[in-house]
Amino acid sequence: VSDSSKIGRRFEELRGEQVDYAIHRQQRTFLPTREHCPLCPTRPGGPQTEIPFPAYEIVVFDNRFPAFEAPHGAAEVVVYTDDHDASFATLAPERAEALMWVWRQRYIELGARADIDYVYIFENRGVEVGVTLHHPHGQIYGYPFLPPVPKLELAADARLGGCAPCTLLARELADGRRVLYENDSVVVYVPYAARWAYEAHVLMRGHRPSLRDCEPKELRLLADALQTLTRGYDALFDRPFPYVMAVHQAPTTAVEVAVDTNEHGHLHVEFYPPLRTADKLKYLAGSEQGAGTFISDTLPEESAAKLREAIARGR
């Protein structure tokens, strides 16, 4: 990082990890009033927004305050709808299904770039997880390197002697106590060793490394499962439920791993909700930050039972 560079990277030797700097993001728009929402349509006589049309369906644009940008990656914003008060959970099913195709198209296009090794689609929902714009949207980072978490998932493949998500899915289905929802193509469950009270993982039943490998029906059922879960989340405490939604897929660069998994990576979506009760947050504090050990206040099986009831109410 230098004064002339807004984006840079340093290596933190003690943890053996890199830290990326995007200094200009300090100036990014922060919780504007709805009249000044940059993701709303540009209406006649109204302020100019990021989207210069009075109505739209789904829009992707380059982030004005990128953490990564060409020729060293990408940062995009994905706006789900022109309805400021909607959410992923309340989208019409056809719109949610279309969003899966948008994600797929961005994965393929960004993944084809030589400067992008990993395409990461995610959504931060709620001020509790640091949202700066309330309008329903997600983001896509095209990392110019393979980030640590996907790297750990590849290490899990090696440790388990095959595709780790395939193995874990089989275990969850055999146990059954933490399964929240199933359809023909997708299974949703609270993982055996969940870190967050209401953490949930959404897995493709078949080994699909990425959205690119999914059939149209599978994309439709993925949208169905994601909406079923997020509606259940909102029903759990009868309030908009904050979360981080993380779409994990195969890296878009060649990787070297110690085991043949018939293509590395298995499309799944992980949710990290910070609420442990209706009004109490789980904080990453001393043990989590200083020792790297997550201390959970809840049992995954008990959380799963509550979430199943909430999903039934939310449908």
Add this chain to the structure above:
Amino acid sequence: VSELPTWVYPQAMAGKPAESSTCGPVTITRLVKDDGRALIMYALKTDGRPK
């Protein structure tokens, strides 16, 4: 998209290939903002979803 405001223009005007394409149930229109950032509009097709 047919009536563009002054601060966006079709991708072809930025020296890139013009693309009007489809992807599953959506049509894709690629634009560029006057600051050079890409803007991609996705619209649901009216002729049904892929099976």
